[in-house]
Amino acid sequence: MKKTLLAAAVMAASGVAFAASNVTLYGIIEEGVIVQKAKHGDNKVELNSGFGQGSRWGIKGVEDLGNGYNVGFVLEQGFNADNGNEATSGKAFNRESFLYVKGGFGSFGFGRTGALSFAQTQAILTGWAFGTSYGASSWQSAIANNFSRMDNVLSYATPVFDGFSGHVMYSNGLTSDSAKWSDNNHYYGIGIKYQANAIKSSLIFEAADNKGTATDATTYGDVISQNQYAAANGWTAPLTTAQKEEYKNWAKTEIGAGEAAKKPIYVINYGLEYNLGSWTPMFAYQFAHQNNGRRTHMFGLSATAQLGGGKAMFGGRYVFGKDNATKVGANKVNVDGDVRAWTIGAAYEYPLSKRTAVKAYAGYADASKEWKEVEDVAYNGYQVYLGLRHAF
Template sequence: MKKTLIAAAVMAASGVAFAASNVTLYGVIEEGVVVSKAKHGDNKVELASGFAQGSRWGITGVEDLGNGYNVGFVLEQGFSADNGAEGTAGKAFNRESFLYVKGGFGSFGFGRTGALSYAQTQAILTGWAFGTSYGGSSWTSAIANNFGRMDNVLSYATPSFNGFTGHVMYSNGLTSDSAKWSDNNHYYGIGVKYQANAIKSSLIFEAADNKGTAVPAKTAGDLLSMQEYFLVNGLDEDKDGNKVEYATWSKDKANKAEYEKWAETELATAEEAKRPIYVINYGLEYNLGSWTPMFAYQFAHQNNGRRTHMFGLSTTAQLGGGKAMFGARFVFGKDFQKKVGANDVKVDGDVRAWTIGAGYEYPLSKRTAVKAYAGYADSGKAWKEVEDVAYNGYQVFLGMRHSF
């Protein structure tokens, strides 16, 4: 009630009428210390905001229209508690800016929000104890394929039918829809969620056509000529520092073959960025009272890009007056990327990775909790040398969250 009155006072002071609306101000502040080390990297100690739960403040409002209909909104802005920076530069409400109508037909809304497999009010992802947070254990970490928050969204959810709800989401442009329709980067999502008694489950299919934000396809004229390639790559000197003439170097069949392979890869990579990607997520949770076992699966496919399967087993449990979380997952498949991780590793072939994590949240009060986490990741085959804690390395976190 107090938060509602404060929000009402803010609205009134700004000259905005809110009549019969119920307006609430809320927020979360989380801060902690993260100790991490990636393979071949340095030990790092960082003060981090929102490692387990993003720091944010927001305003929600609902107005009853009568006859079972109501209109509501969500305005939510993320920020970094350690330096006060806004979540996304230039966006006043980067986490969510959403207007919706609810009634007997279900719920329809539009604005900026998270994908069905991500977070925010329209998300339905289930089956993973750490959700979309907790660093390397996040279901949306670097080894996974997920869609995040998007602009220009239209979202519809059906009423519940014996615990089942249907969900459809479309983005007319993930970051912009000012170009002609065929040049915008579109998102398409459809999902089903079941929640009744002790069971919670979801099945989600999502795709992005990768048009507007993709790297434009290169032509042969966009590439370095063989002579430019020779000079840019420092091939005009041998290993002893002696000068090499281009005319001599270019006559070597091996050198010519190397250049042609490079050019072919450059063209293929540019074209690959424009190929659509498809992702399926399935999750299942069964509440047994003091603990909830979970299963999650993801399949991702992009022609000549990433094609992976990811399996996760996890659980939450009531332990020592708080909530414990444990999870392990395994990823395998194929990947093709020009740059992966901090050391510019190029990947083209079979990949695999596994991650384990454990977390604990202990409430000091209804609004304040202490949080801890430890996670470890190890990868093999083409991901073996990637210098990123999501692939290879460890993280330890200790922090505090306060909500209002």
């Protein structure tokens, strides 16, 4: 009730009329201290926002249209609690801006949201205890190949039949769709999710065609190189416009305007979870392929457990395959051949109340073959974190 009243006050202050009972204001603030060291790098101590759960606030609402139909929306903005900046400069609702309709046909929506294998309301990723958070242990860390949040999305989910549901997602332009169709960079995703009794599982196929020249260097095919370049220069997300421009200029001289990174990329994710009551073992697998880029397999075994009044998470994963890159980590390491890496991590969340929890994490990564000298904690190094999360 307090949340809806506060949401009413916020919306009323902006002159927007609505049904108060159908709108909710919510959010998470997480901040802590992280100590980390990459191979050959310096020890670093940093005040970090959103290491376990991204700091955000949002408004969501639903209106009943009758006859089993309803329309709803989600507007969610991320921010950095350590300095008060918006998580993505220039975007009012960078985490999600989504409008949807639900009924007997399933659910159809459009706007900005996360990929099927990422986060937000349309995601169906399963099988990894740390999800897409917790630094080096994230399923989205640099050693993996994943999609993130996207603009111009159309998303459809079928009704649930005997625990099964189908999911289809398309982006008409990951960052822009203002040019002709063949010059926009498109995303395609299709997945199946099963959730019944103690089992939760999902199988997801995704691709980005990296078409044309209408989009800038932040297309998915470039994200791998851009993230590595950012880590090498000590940049933290979100990158500024000037930093993105610097990366593009570097790419033009170092890797021929990123033509290798413009090849289509294909990613498959499979996850399985089995709830045994006090603990839940999990299995996850990823295959990624991009010509003139990476071709890797990633396996993960993890679990969550109720321990000492809180929630514990444990996990280890192994990646092997081939990589071809001019720059990885902090050095201009010419990588072209076999790569290997493994990561282990453990986290613990202890609730101080229904809305507040203390969080701790420790992780270690080690790489070999072509990645053995990469200066990045996702490949080689360790992280230790202690923080506080408050939800409202």
